[in-house]
Amino acid sequence: MAAQRNDDSFPTLWDELQWRGLVHVSTDAEALSTLLEGEPFTYYCGFDPTAPSLHLGNLVQLLLLRRIQLKGHKPLGLVGGSTGLIGDPRPTAERTLNSRDTVAEWVARLQDQVSRFLSSDGENAVRLVNNLDWTAPLSAIDFLREIGKHFRVGTMLKKDAVAARLNSDEGISYTEFSYQILQGYDFLELFRSYDCVLQSGGSDQWGNLTSGTDLIRKVEGKSAHAIGTPLITNADGTKFGKSEGNAIWLNAEMCSPYAFYQFWVNQADADVIDRLKVFTFLTRAEIESYAAQVAEEPFKRAAQKRLALEVTTLVHGAAATQGAIDASEALFGRGDLTALDEASLRGAVAELPQAPGATGAPVAQLMVDAGLVKSLGEARRAIAQGGVYVNNVAVEADDRVLAPTDLLHGAVAVLRRGKKTLAGVVVAE
Template sequence: MDILQELNYRGLIHQLTDEEGLAKKISEEPIVLYAGFDPTADSLHIGHLLPILCLKRFQMAGHLPIALVGGGTGLIGDPSGRSTERSLNTQDIVVEWTDKLKKQLSRFLDFDSSVNPARMENNYNWLGDLNVITFLRDIGKNFSVNYMLAKDSVDSRLSNGISFTEFSYMILQAYDFFRMNSDINCSLQVGGSDQWGNITAGLELIGKSTGNKAFGLTMPLVTKSDGTKFGKTAGGAVWLDADKTSPYQFYQFWINTHDNDVVKFLKYFTFLAPEEIARLEEQVSASPEKREAQRVLAKEVTELVHGADAALSAIKISEVLFSGNVDTLSGREIEDAFQDVPSAEVTGEIALIDLLLAVKAAPSKRQAKQDIESGAVSVNGAKVTDLNKALTAGDGMEGKYIVIRRGKRNYYLAKFV
């Protein structure tokens, strides 16, 4: 399959300007394309994966991707997909976040290829030098207010109000496309479906200013079959930064994918061949209880984002928690696995009964005694029935961690300090 056929197979084309023209251009020579990423936080999240992986797919097909970090537009704020105005961040914060996003993006694209190297750009390099007169005379004159009001990103905000600052965002993004088309022959912009208005504004500016032919492609909004928002958990967004969402938590997000979504996500977020995806689709129908497709999805995406070692560690933690053999975990794995369970810090020597109360594994000493006597309590993987059992740091894994299991699924963590 060529790149457009592959994107079609994977359901990754939502809107596309002049498919025939783009197909012809791609067949004749490598195309330069870009996707933009504004530094609105100190990390990208899984909502950014589709455009990132789209750039990667184009590079694997022999084309030249550009990851554009919005050091300039990040100071303004994109109204797309929002019902209220963004809070403006200081320039120092935007510079800091821009640098962090650059490091994250460099994990996905090959910037050292001798054939079709990826590029990293920062639109502050040209937006930062614009003065208001140049902006209004040379760029703003190409856009009528009626044209801008008709765009969904603006129209959806009119009832709640939109500042001139965010109203102007579309023109700045259009100018990004114009500059990269003029400076480095970039002729394709890709993005999420909410970027269609901004992308077509760029095509408008390029056409009026240079007459060059350029193209736009958007990917679908990722949705879940149960109606809940993709990329959100009880703890908030699923981040690509391992310090914000650990590899184990990241792995768990994907392995909990519903049967109705898993094949779609395999197409969206992995580079598995169609034959392998078809095989996994058959497994979902024939043996859904085995959850093979979910395990493959979780492994592939975790490895892609965090590396092979992190993926293997996440798999190990999952298996250990299922079996209860927690004594094989490292300190880092314990921290990852039990980040969200009830926990407590303790010192000196503490009776197991008191420890169960401290970590809230039991509501009372009476219940704690009953749980111990009935064999419902395990400490670091070993069942304990001794009511007089006491613990010190020396009993902990790596000299400090006590993992308590009550019943089959309830875990608690105590840490000696």
């Protein structure tokens, strides 16, 4: 895995961030470049606990925070215990409000995740903050008098998410309308308490980011900065980080290391170099070398394999990544399924079509149940042709049944038809 360091082939960190495609919009670029090259300063990004895990969009922010920390600056990881009770406005519909207990639990989970991507050592160690600490004591009257008076409704109505909701059938509640005021107040509070002068976030949050810089200017008469990262999309314009409608989570229980690894290794040739720039610490020279390999030998998928190795190791660690690689090889007959640890095996089988099974069940029927064939006759013909395997061992008789010794870790078997068509058999515990 590549060492976590900034690439010294760039004149400045700002130049590297731009080359990597991490800057879509910002406050004054020249001032930001100077700031990044200067004395250590405090900066932050906020993560709202609207789910029990962070996802790939959040990983973009975490890696930006880490790159700036590597420059010697001081990160704050804000997990929004108060803003998470409200939720930032989505373009289409009102969020369902979660209970206070649920939000508190998710705050703890997200704080743990944030802390794993940023260094906790040295003079610029990450500090975790929760905006509930300064909003909970604030009365509604104080909030309106001290903070609300600095916001103009006309300006708030122009924010992209608010405008989209106003033009929808759903409309927008005052609760979600007030979100940008709360986020602006966060920046002001961190500016006052930590001398925090930079906030980063996704470009779709730009209105919320600038609500903070505007508030600091109005209340304190000073300047602060913001960086909006691009929303990552695929070359075909589809939203990145979605798999059959589900986000790619950073929590191993919500997205197994195997599924996570497969997501990255299956990136399209047109996308993989941009992914290496954003999600890895490979140098410009290394990435340009992979770009040449994609152009000249795309069938080797060297760039995708390196991307999957780097990001899965970053998120899940070296052992889980090796387990995912071993499982990928073993499923297709290039490794030993029996040598896989249970977590890696179950993570891999969870991504396959599945059939419930039990010892004594005919393999031919399990093939039908798993969708590998359409009928028992087709299953028997496939077996006769020598193209059916249980745990990579060829099935030689069409009356073969699932034996107790076929159950890996006592509960799972892998069916394969031909070289690439797979299914899992899971025995109820």
